Amino acid sequence: MRQQPTFDLRNAISNNRLVGLWRMSTGFHLTYLGATLTLGLAACCRTASYLLLRHFIDHVLGQGRSDSTLPLIALGFVGLALFQGVFTFLSGRLAAQTAEGIVLRLRNYLFDHIQRLPFAYHDRTPTGELIQRSTSDVDALRRFFADQAIGVGRILLLFGVNLAALLHLNWQLAVLSVVVMPPVVVMSVFFFRKVSKAYEAYQNQEAVLSTTLQENLTGVRVVRAFARQSYERAKFERDNWERFRRGRRLLLMHSLYWPASDVLCGAQMLVGLFAGALMVMNGAITVGTYVAYAGLVVWIIWPMRNLGRLIVQMSTGLVSYDRVAKVIREEREPLDEGAPEPTGGLRGEIVFRNVCFEYEAEIPVLKDVSFRCEPGQVVALLGSTGSGKTTLVNLLPRFYEYTGGSLTLDGVELRKYPRHFLRRQIGIVEQEPVLFSRTVRENIVYGVGRDVCEAEIESAARAAAIHDAIAAFPDGYDTLVGEKGVTLSGGQKQRVAIARILLKDPRILILDDATSSVDMETEAAIREAMKRLM
Ligand SMILES: Nc1ncnc2c1ncn2[C@@H]1O[C@H](COP(=O)(O)OP(=O)(O)OP(=O)(O)O)[C@@H](O)[C@H]1O
Ligand SMILES: [Mg+2]
Structure with a gap:
């Protein structure tokens, strides 16, 4: 894997979204600059070929003779086209490197960040919402960097180069070509506001839809068991309809903008061409200048029109930036913060003194x-x-x-210990243990960060009274556990979770109703085995 520039994306948070996006691309500014400059060079090549055309028309064609410069001019056209191609390619490549690099880093960061947010955050945030922000919104940011950020540079360069060329041809024509600029900008800003709102509404609704979909897939058994498919379908269709409505509105904004800017720019071009033609007839400019103008004016109107489009599209990137930044802003749960870890391991004396706790204030x-x-x-x-x-x-x-009282472990207040340390020392078999959709072996060794031999795995499985059942599977320990452990029975699942904890061998073991799906005889056997292990 290629090394990407390292940068803590927390520093990319800013109330000014453009500043935030600029910081988000830290480490890629040079490639971005390269992408823009090569685009500018490509633009220069094209502009130069129109100027060469003018020279050809006025000085070669106009004179009605073919002189010795003809092969040179031909070579010039070919050379310029070639360079233009090379620069365009380079620019595309650098742009892709910039945009993809930025979002590669962003995606990795978000994944890691979300894993480190406190339980309380996950309690109040729907999973679908987080998925939406780490996929669709990140993709909008990718488009922002790949198309819009690069596009702005491209447009400004094209505009600058061609305006200079036009001024060089004839300043009156040049001024005439940019009079529509102010109305186009005003119109773009107007649509920018509208699209921002429409897009935000659209993304919010898409998050609702993702959550619905994700919950339905997770609860697919419940839905079928209660035969509620049509109810769920109706609910989904309602949400989906709302999304359709908002998406339609968003597209309407875009499709209103295009014809409006077309009319403005089209009128502009006609006026320019007409005025130019009059000037040729009056002898104010040469035919060569007129032809070059006709070619160049397209490339000055194009940037103006696209600047508007970009401003409008940028609103989606900015809205997505806000949505992603909101997640990044969340404080992570500090894992290593706290007093140094006690040497020599824990004894395990736990004292609760008037401990109080509330999930929500006042309850x-x-x-x-x-x-x-x-x-x-x-x-x-x-x-x-x-x-x-x-x-x-x-x-x-x-x-x-805990929100009140005192809770000590070996005489030290619990909140003085680093979380990571505590979690290494304490093993919990949860009330509803979750297994990953990996093999049984991978699930059992999940808690230990080292290589474990087969014998260790088996002895943990035996202690949890699950070895025989695993051995009876056709693939043994390589059996794939379905998502959340659904291909195992409830009791088997609990026992795999117990084996997972036993292998981790924590100093403090917590079983939260861990043997609720295990018969009494097995439970006694598990307890016996645990006593031996502890
Ligand atoms: N994440 C949460 N956010 C807010 N309230 C919660 C949360 N988890 C549990 N509660 C509430 O806290 C109370 C205690 O829940 P808890 O899960 O600790 O009960 P329990 O004794 O383990 O019950 P059970 O025997 O059914 O497992 C309940 O009233 C529950 O509604
Ligand atoms: Mg409970």
Whole structure:
């Protein structure tokens, strides 16, 4: 993999979106400059060939003789075309490198960033929303860098080069060619505002749709079990219709802009050509100048018209920048922050003193919880459903921060420990364990960051009373587990999750209803095996 320029994208956040986008492309400014300059050179080649044409018409064709410069002129045309081609290619290549490079880095950053956001963020953010922002919005940014940012440079250069050439030909004609510029800019700004709004509405609705789709796929079993397909379809169709409506409005904005700018620019060209023709008849300019003007004027109107289009399209990039920046702005959960890790490992004494916790302000879930666990002790928490057992154990690895009281581990306040350290020491088998759609082996070794031998994996699986079942699968430990572990039975899934924790061998083990789908006999066997391992 080629090394990409490293840069912390958090520094790319700015309230001014253009500044933010500029910073987002840190490390690529030179390639961007190269892409723009080569485009400018290509533009110069084309402009030069029109000037050469003028020379040819006025000084060779006009004189009605073929002199010795003819082969040189022919060579000039071929050479200019060749250089133009080479520069255009180079510019395309550099542009692709810039845009793709920027979003490659952005995508990697977003993925990593989202993984590091606190649980509380994920609790309140729909998955579809995050997927939307890391795919569709990132793609809008790619288009921004690939087409629009490069396009602006291209347009300004084309405009500049050709305006200079036109001024060189005849200044009155040159001025006449740019009078539509102010109305085109005003119109573009007007549409820019409209498109920004329409696009934002469109992206929001697309996020709603992604969430609906994603939840439906996750809950596909529930939908079928309750035979609610038509209900879900109707809901999807409603959301999709809304998206259609907003998409149609967005396209309407674009399609209103085009004809309007066409009319302006077309009228401009006609006036210019007509005035030029009059000037030829009056003898103010030569035929060669007129032909060169006719060729060049296209290349000055084109940038004006496209500048407007770019301004309008840029609004989508800017809206997407805001949507992506909103995710990047979220504070990450600091993983390594905290006092140095105790040497010699943990003993495992846990003391709760009047611990309080609330997910949302003013709605306490845990209130004044006090108890202590000695090292090596097995403690069982009993409580009715919703009483806060899962919440309580989630405090230990600092998935959530307790809001009151004191919670100490080996006499040190829990929030002084780095999260990473705690999570290495504490193993949780969750109430609804999640397995990845990888092989059984990969799932079992997931928690250990080292190479493990077959014997270790098997002994963990045996302790979790799942080895025999795995061995009976045709592919054994290489059996692919379906998404979220659905090809395994509920009990098998729990046991694979237990094997995964046992292999990790944490100092503190938390089982949150981990043996709820395991029969009593097996549960006793698992407990026995755990005692031996601990
Ligand atoms: N992420 C969350 N955000 C807000 N409230 C939550 C969240 N998770 C749980 N709660 C609420 O906190 C309370 C305690 O939930 P918790 O999952 O800890 O219960 P529990 O004792 O584990 O129940 P069970 O025996 O059913 O597993 C419940 O009222 C629940 O609605
Ligand atoms: Mg629970």
